[in-house]
Amino acid sequence: MSPRKAVVHELSRERILAEAQELFATQGYRNLTMRSIAKGMGYSHGALYYHFKDKGELFYTLVKENFNLLLEMQRAWVVQAPPGDLANLEQMMLEFIRFGLEHPHHYEIMFVITDPELRKYSRTEQAECLDLFAEAVHSVLAGRPDEKQKAFSLPWSLFMSMHGFITYCISFGQTFEDAEKLAQDHVRYLCRGIL
Template identity: 60%
Template sequence: MARKAVVQELSRERILDEARLLFAEHGYQALTMRSIAKAMGYSHGALYYHFKEKADLFYTLVNRDFNMLLDRQREMLARTRMGDLGQLQKLMQEFIHFGLENPYHYEIMFMINNSELQLYSRTEQAQCLELFATVVRSVIASNPGNEHKMYTLPWSLFMSMHGFISYNIRYQQSYEDVKKLAEQHVKFLSEGLLY
């Protein structure tokens, strides 16, 4: 009985890992549970054993990916001082690093263009943006006279990082390929907070 449970858990992990690649490569609409199962060498019944529908499979992926990103960011924030420009720079660098080292995760989390699917990730995207905005606002608050930037600047900075990540994913650049450029990008963006 214990052996069967282990096999089922591994099977679920394999489904998630391979489905992520398929969603990123073919898009959500092009795939069915049957086509996902066929690509993996499973019967579609094996997928339905673990997931009630394609949307459930997709949401499980999105939820795991956002939790992984948020856990990494929270861990990094716990080691740094709130309101410090260096903390913001580390958070931005961590976000870029995550996106470029996990391009399939990032595409599913932020780049799939489907209104139905965006409903599945809206809460998680909001949590990610709010964590980032909290750090940006703490840096802004430590520099009097910049209060007018409190609500627009976090979004602008986030979109600048998203553009950097998306561009480099498009050209299949890893984090190591563009590490120096990423560091300069983060420095340029974060130093703009001081003025």
């Protein structure tokens, strides 16, 4: 019996994530299988299953890092902003749009895909993102005569408007750079509506 061949690059969880990140970004979630990911890395697909139970878990692990980044940014905006700061809310909204357009595949899995395999993975983080955004909107509404009337519907409407902007741009392959001026105007018009 011959001795086992030495593996030049050990197939670690971190290596899988690093290489899968690029594959997902260039080919998209739906176009890949665990078999094609492993083949692209020069391994058998069984090697991936040692670390991840399915493609959804693998991709969600990557996306969770992006949720953490987005949540960290949102928390900073909420904590650092003076109460009722409309300019901070505008910046928060613009940065959300930037995030979506700079990470279109991740945005899709975070907020768009309805695949049952993936649904179970991101609901908690979605809710947390929406809650932090609502907190920033509520801060701007505080003390206004229509505060209670708008407390539920306004954050949701603003989010849906940003979401629509992002998904529209993604569907036409636009980057944030392509749409930046329009995004700034969009956010400004939305925030004027609050006043």
